[in-house]
Amino acid sequence: MSRVLHQKGVKVLVGGRVSSPPIQSAIKHQLTTFNINLESFRPWQWIKNLKILKRVIYQNQINLINAHRPEDHFYSGLLKRQFPIIPLIRSVSDVRPPKDNLINKVLHLKHTDHFIFSCEANRDRYLQVWPLPMEKTSVIYSGIDTQHFNSNNKSTNITKYNIPSDSIIFGIVARLSPVKDHISFLKAAARLSSNISKAFFIISGEEVEIKTEQLQQLSRQLGIYDKTLFLDKFNDVRDVIELLDVGVVCSSGSEAVSRITAEFLSMSKPVIVTRVNVLPEMITDGYDGFIVPPFSPEGLSMKMHELAVNSQLLFKMKENARKTAEIRFSYERFYQDTLSIYKNVITNMIKNSGPSIR
Structure with a gap:
């Protein structure tokens, strides 16, 4: 987010x-940084951290503080x-609900002017702990560089892997x-492979926490080892995304x-996701x-089958995936939504301040 705002002036x-x-990463992208250990x-x-923060605020005429972690939030409060x-804004992209204690209650209900959540599921978790006014909350989905994540030439790349x-x-x-x-x-892949010979994974x-060898052994047991390619993490994730027709995110947790x-969508790949946290909100x-239930190889294989046998549906979904990324997950959308909240919060703060503060 900081890089996008910086690029916009x-x-x-x-x-x-x-x-x-x-x-x-901030230094790499030429952002202004200051050294502070908020984790202690x-x-x-x-005392040291508060002195540093006060100096930074005075010297740089800060208009707004956006805390992204509990530690940042605590010191800002x-x-x-x-x-x-x-104004103090707290951005929340954590699947864990806030701790229910007196300090947190005061911090959340009295000293925080707005909350930006990474998804509706996050907001719902927070509202179960603290009765935040809805007008003090917003949901902004994370943005990516949709120009950077664009489709190239799948056919050229797959030849490298036979x-x-x-x-x-x-x-x-x-x-x-x-x-x-x-x-x-892998279990869904095995089900699909028994009916669709051209399916590859x-x-x-x-x-x-898991070794590649363990998954390779499972693929052997399922009879799809020869139809499954195991690759390490790529330095440029586009290189592996480009190989695909369809992305799959079948997580059972996490995914705030x-x-x-978003990267799959931006590169024109339809995505089959589980109904976990932000995932069903993105598709x-x-x-x-x-969208399929978590821990459901049957449900996952059924949706994979729909795309494998219907080339027209697959083609249309590829077009739609790119449209979704450009409209909902671009840096420009991310910037506009964030800046709009910043402006509204600052305006409301000035409006509600007493004459002496103005």
């Missing part, structure tokens, strides 16, 4: 540990007494962890944000993909 400062991946809750570190006219040219290729691109449910994908991702779903069932 909005002054942005990004704070965090200088060695952390987010700050390193030691009393002496509190502590500053509200000294800077009452600087995949038959007439194949219809289904793929899952995710770290090898149980929550991504590669097992259901790709699994790409780095080993985290799903970049890969219009039957238009740019399908």
Whole structure:
């Protein structure tokens, strides 16, 4: 988000540990950063962090604070007494509900001016804990660079892997962890392969909690080893997405944000997703993909079969997938939605402030 705002001419400062991946990424993209360790809750570190934040606010004439993690939110809330006219916005992209305690209650209900959630499922989880006024909440889906994620030439790329040219290729691109449910994908693939000889399958991702060898062994047991390509994580994910006809995201949990779903769509790949967190909110069932229950190889294979036997439906869904990405998940949409909330929150803060603050 910071990079998009910066590209549009909005002054942005990004704070965090200088060695952390987010700050390193910010530096790489030439964003203004400042070093602060918000992950420590030691009393002496509190004082140091508050001094740093105050200095940054004064020196840069900050108009708004957008906290993205609980630690950021906590420190920003502590500053509200000294800077009452600087709005505090909390962006939430975590599947965990907030902790129900007194400090959090005060922070959420009294010191936070607006909440931006990554999906409706996140907002619903929060509302079950804190009765936030709906007008103080918004949902903004994460954006991607739809120009960067654009389709190239599938036929040229699949020859590198000796995949038959007439194949219809289904793929899952995710770290090898149980929550991504590669097992259901392989079981669905086996069901489909027994009826559709041209079906081919790709699994790409780095080993985290599951070894590639374990999934390879399962594919042998299911009789689809020769029709399944196992690839490591790609430095450029477009290289593996381009090989596919259809993307699959069959997670059983997580997915408060799903970049890969947006990337699939942007590269004109219909997506079959499970009904988990943000996933069903990103897909219009039957238009740019399908929605199935989690842990359902049967349901997944049925939808894979629909696309495998109906070339017209597959072609139309590919067109629709790209349209969805451009309309709903582009950087431009992300920027416009975010800036609109920022402006509204600042305007309301000024409107509701007393004469002395104005």
